[in-house]
Amino acid sequence: MMIKHQQAQYIPAEISDYEGHPLINALPPMMSLHDAATVLNRMPHIDEAEKKLPSHIRRxxxxxxxxxxxxxxxxxxxxxxxxxxxxxxxxLSRNIADISHQHNLDEAAHTDFKSASRNAGNESLVSSVIGSSGTGKSTAVEAILRSYPQVIYHPDYQHTQLVWLKVECPHDGSVRHLCINFFRAVDQALGTDYQQLYVKARSTPESMLGSIAQIVALHSVGLLTIDEIQHLDTSKSGGSQKILNFFVTLTNVIKVPVLFIGTPKALDLFSPTMRSARRAAQFGSVNWGRLERSDQSARDAEWEKFIKRLWKLQWFEHPTPLTEHMIKLLWDYTQGIPHIAVLLFYLAQARAVVAGREILDQRLIEKVFHEELAIIHPMIKALQSGRKEEILKYSDLDIPVEQFRTTSTFMPESEQIIEPPQPTSTETKPSKYQQLINMLEQMGIGPDIAPIVAEQAIAEKPEEDLFGLVAHIRSLREKQPPTPQKPKSKVTKLTPKYLKDDLRLMRQNDSSTTYEQLKKSGVLIDLGCYL
Incomplete structure (x- = not known):
């Protein structure tokens, strides 16, 4: 089977470490947070004409x-x-333009992975994404991976680069079938016949491990992703630990990063020893939990933003407005699990269209939940109860807090990244972090992205003032190819200069919001205390 692969087009190295590395320089440019939001965001198109179609077609x-x-x-x-x-x-250590590349291939061919896997070192580029079923772990990973070409051909080096490979762990937990899935995934990507070559009737997992290592090295696999890792059977003579040790050894010998994706049940695989737990988090483990819900005093959290975006997807001629009551109702029935929320929203809307009653109300949502999603009622009730003993009955629900306390390397890094600096007791005005967020939102950056951009800017330029940070962020957002220079005009265009607590930066489209901003900054004086 012949598959046409993308030919390498090299871009300038973004940092000095990556200079002279064809495998790195053939990748797309590194994405800023703004770029990532643009690439990952997916919103289905609704044609206005479709809203008038018959119900059986509209569905x-x-x-x-x-x-x-x-x-x-x-x-x-x-x-x-x-x-x-x-x-x-x-x-970094696999440079096809360097003579060491052949040495790496020879090392992969002559390494005894059976014995090496018993002594996996600490250099592993290993990470994990652990979270409840339906929270979108696999979808997120696939969306990010597809922002990279999977296969790149380098004609100058006669080399085929496999940037990423995603392999699903079989439901029967068989290590042998996992190895077969690996060969099949490579064949689908490259058009090769490795499965036919290496998988025989008497092939054992041990006999196939060396072949897997050679293929990974030969095709410069950039990231090996193992999905549904919780399916590995821990009861089959230590098979799961053998395969985990093998993948970790791959990172030590060939330097290929490995990403494990699984539900909280996968913690049983990593937790027999602290050493194996560390392996699954050496590059930062991600706790992919349910969406957070805001309290009454805070601004919208991710759950509210998610529902507001989803609610726009109505194929009604007169869409139903979203209310706070509906947001709470959907939370009660989905407990912040995105997949269930999307499914419930679709089923309710489809039933409304078929019934000729195009409105999404509490009665409809409750009816669809009780009649069409009955299979998940026990899990939802367990989450609603908040009782640990009930949640633990379902291994793919929330991760018990105790798991994070006993294996600190699994502590979710996201909490450390997104948490703003805590103000000291002497601070009476908003911190630099909060002021920068406000300025970014006024520049048009969404409130869900602004905190992350602000966090990154402050980390990169900690000594800069607010306007220096804004200039730094703009320089990152506005990276464009140089345009031909035009003759300088005699008229010099003046750019506005903003001062600290500049009133122009406090102005909002909504007058009430502007008033609150001015009041919070101390510009407005409350005359009530003088009357």
Missing amino acids: HAMMRILDQFLYPTRAHFQLEQSLSSMIRRGY
């Missing part, structure tokens, strides 16, 4: 909700940054 158009909707959250951005770093750092 087919509505199915776009199920497979074309993706709202990126902070966890998506953290994961994109992590995978971007893993792929590039993993290629």
Whole structure:
């Protein structure tokens, strides 16, 4: 089977570490948070003419909700940054333009992976994404991976680069079948016949491991992703530990990063020893939990933003407005699990169209939940109860807090990344972090992205003042190819200069919001105390 692969087009190295590395320089440019939001965001198109179609046809158009909707959250951005770093750092010691490349191939061919896997070192570029079923872990990883070409051909080096490979762990937990899935995934990507070559009737997992290692080295696999890792059977003579040790050894010998994706049940695989737990988090483990819900005093959290975006996908001529009551109702029935929320929204809308009553109300949502989603009622009730003993009955629900306390390397990094600096007791005005967020939102950056951008800017330029940070962010956002210079005009265009607490930066489109901003900054004086 002949497959046409993308030919390498090299870009200038973005940092000095990556200079002279064809495998790295053939990758797309590193994405800023703004770029990642643009790439990952998926919003199905609704044609106005479709809203007038007969109900049985309109239902087919509505199915776009199920497979074309993706709202990126902070966890998506953290994961994109992590995978971007893993792929590039993993290629540093695998330079096809260097004579050491042949040495790496020879080492992969002559390494005894059976014995090496018993002594896996600590250099592993290994990470994991652990979260409840239906929270969108696999969808997020696939969306990020597809922002990279899977296969790149380098004609100058006669080399085929496999940037990423995603392998699903079989439901029967068989290590042998996992190895077969690996060969099949490579064949589908490259058009090769490795499965026919290496998988025989008497082939054992041990006999196939060396072949897997050689293929990974030969095709410069940039990231190996193992999905549904919780399916590995821990009861089959230590088979799961053998395969985990093998993948970790791959990172030590060949320097290929490995990403494990699984539900909380996968913690049983990593937790027999602290050493194996550390392996699954050496590049930052991501706790892919349910969406957070805000309290009454805080601004919208990710759950509210997610529902507001989803609610726009109505194939009604007169869409139903979203209310706070509906947001709470959907939370009660889905407990912040995105997949269930999307499914419930689609089923309710489809039933409304078929019934000729195009409105989404509490009665309809409750009816659809009780009649069409009855199979998940026990899990939802367990989450609603908040009782640990009930939640633990379902291994793919929330991760018990105790797991994070006993294996600190699994502590979710996202909490450390997104949490703003705590103000000291002497601070009476908003911190630099909060002021920068406000300025970014006024520049048109969304409120869900602004905190992350502000966090990154302050980390990169800690000594800059607010306007220096804004200039730094603009320089990152506005990277464009140089345009031909035009003759200088005699008229010099003046750019506005803003001062600290500039009133122009406090102005909002909504007058009430502007008033609150001015009042909070101390510009407005409350005359009530003088009367």
